[in-house]
Ligand SMILES: Nc1ncnc2c1ncn2[C@@H]1O[C@H](COP(=O)(O)OP(=O)(O)OP(=O)(O)O)[C@@H](O)[C@H]1O
């Protein structure tokens with residue numbers, strides 16, 4: 492009864508299961524194992540592992556997992572390996588090996604495996620898509636840099652001259668002269684154009700990233716006084732909460748990263764109209780890197796505006812240029828990271844920065 496029960500259980504699990512005796516000979520293989528390996532169970536049972544998988548080179552990984560268990564006496568060793576079926580089809584297997592014990596004596600080896608080919612292909616495709624997205628972002632940043640440089644050059648000087656001369660003319664004509672109001676409009680437009688070209692110039696002035704290993708808690712705590720003094724200057728009551736997982740360091744350019752955080756935090760401060768309001772900066776490790784979240788309790792960003800928020804000159808404010816998040820995007824892209832804005836929920840805005848794991852040093 493006990494044997495029937497355990498046999499049924501072993502046949503009904505989804506993982507492949509092979510048991511070898513202490514000589515490395517297969518004594519048991521369940522149906523999923525036969526299916527995943529593409530071998531008949533008659534071919535499996537009674538054959539030694541080395542005989543079944545004699546290959547060296549690309550096929551050797553699957554064979555080696557068992558050899559490792561025997562040689563290194565490793566318990567519950569886990570591997571992801573490639574396996575080639577008799578039809579030379581490549582499969583990706585997740586394999587766990589352990590010892591079979593009878594009253595503490597090792598009597599064999601259990602090899603349990605799952606076919607993760609589809610998952611691993613999906614992961615591979617996702618990696619390729621992310622790499623492509625990153626490449627396109629960098630390309631966009633570089634072409635914008637060239638364009639901005641020419642715009643700044645071509646517009647800034649003539650516009651500064653127009654503004655200067657118009658102001659001179661205004662000083663020379665009477666207040667009652669009807670021409671004056673035309674000149675005032677020209678001066679205002681020239682001022683706006685000058686501002687735009689200046690922000691283009693600021694964008695092109697962002698230097699190449701100079702990576703250093705930085706303790707994020709030190710860097711972010713250093714920003715707190717700036718947030719408080721800006722809030723004071725704008726007569727807003729804002730509490731800043733910082734919550735950083737212990738000892739997180741990252742490979743970043745401290746000056747550029749601070750510039751990016753300043754822009755994001757300025758938006759948060761601007762969004763808290765009368766107050767009191769709160770800004771939270773939360774930093775934690777995730778499987779694929781470091782996450783920095785900046786949340787505020789301000790008026791929030793309209794979900795329809797989110798796709799445009801990182802575009803140059805996108806602004807919903809009357810006297811701003813809409814270049815802040817465009818600069819931030821450039822800085823984060825050059826750190827090989829990504830930045831997103833969470834959809835508006837009940838209150839406020841959440842900006843999420845993701846720094847990839849290869850910029851993470853612990
Ligand atoms: N924390 C936030 N809360 C609400 N809206 C935001 C927030 N951050 C960004 N936005 C929206 O995104 C737009 C673009 O932001 P961005 O920082 O690029 O430009 P700006 O603040 O308008 O101008 P600038 O930064 O050049 O002074 C803002 O005008 C605003 O509509």
Ligand SMILES: [Mg+2]
Nearest residue numbers: 754758815816
């Ligand atoms: Mg801004």
